[in-house]
Amino acid sequence: MSPKKEQLILAATDLFSRHGFHPVGIDRILADAGVARMTLYNHFPSKDDLITAVLDRRYEGIMASLHAFVEATATAREQLEAIFAWHEAWFETPEFSGCLFERALAEFGSDYPKISDVAIRYKKTMMAWIADMLKTLLPEHAATRVASLLLILLDGATIDARAFHDPTIATRAWGAAEAIIEQEIRLTSTNFVRR
Amino acid sequence: MSPKKEQLILAATDLFSRHGFHPVGIDRILADAGVARMTLYNHFPSKDDLITAVLDRRYEGIMASLHAFVEATATAREQLEAIFAWHEAWFETPEFSGCLFERALAEFGSDYPKISDVAIRYKKTMMAWIADMLKTLLPEHAATRVASLLLILLDGATIDARAFHDPTIATRAWGAAEAIIEQEIRLTSTNFVRR
DNA sequence: GAATAGATAGAACGATCAGTCTAATATGTC
């Protein structure tokens, strides 16, 4: 990938993260990236496409970081805990400003499918991944249901960590996740007994 | 309150909900409200103040609706369940487009305290209210901790309900809330036994 | 050294933005 294109994505990511998508104009991105106007439009047909590229890049970066972090653990339960721990480490980052996908979804809604699709794809991937882990602990239908709950916990924790400047929310959210999983395991086993 | 001011707030609320704050211009609001330009600026010094007024109004509307809905129930547990049920009914609304406070927070961040403060105040009020209910079921320190978890569940459910167009998430979130509360009650009682 | 491709600065585009000003009109009160 062209180094200029790279600089544009990096500068745009930083500016969008700090100020949002709409308030950041092309000029500001060009100045920060140290790139000429036409260079941007040679690489991206429009601002929307730059936004999409930023989100795509973020998607890959997060997934790579998450996988590396999670694969260092052994059991499914440790992997799930690692996901929450990864979030806490992220919340503690000085540049943490919420989830860029959520913010894109909040700003653009479904009016711009090119943009909102990345956010939804991220959610679905996360949920499927979590469900896979849970399948070693729970029957399949329970795993998918609980996965959607853990996603809710992660999304809610991300939002409230930003609103309250409280990274420790992630650990408490993991405690809640454990309670949900425990209850589900208990319900499943009693079902087996009753049979 | 002046009927013109009222129309402005209503039209702005609708437009902001559907398209976000930045993309909606003053002209669009004026056209929808059927109000002249200077009338707006007689009532609100700036667009930011109109946004704040919209959020304030929303805050009062939601709180009134929630309280009316919850006060129809008897026990603390029923009240908590009612909060989740209220959210599900909200998610089923055709005009549901996520939480306006969250979206304001996502769009403006903390760069505009006048705006973000309303969102954070909403969160804190909700959490304190939930904590009060929980205090009849749990010791105080546990009540406040669990309250922050229920807030996470509500916030996460609101976000995912919008992203996936799935109102039933609220019911599942309540199931998760019950699991968290049950576990906490169990832990508390064993503590008592051990003493 | 010629040719090609990519990047440069900067002017210019038309559109839209929030906000101001003016002058006329409507409404209700004394």
Next chain:
DNA sequence: GACATATTAGACTGATCGTTCTATCTATTC
């Protein structure tokens, strides 16, 4: 009927927006 207040339509300002265009420059490659 006079006065005060609220509202009106619409022109206008200065700024900013995303985008296009041109003309110059730099680097690589044959």
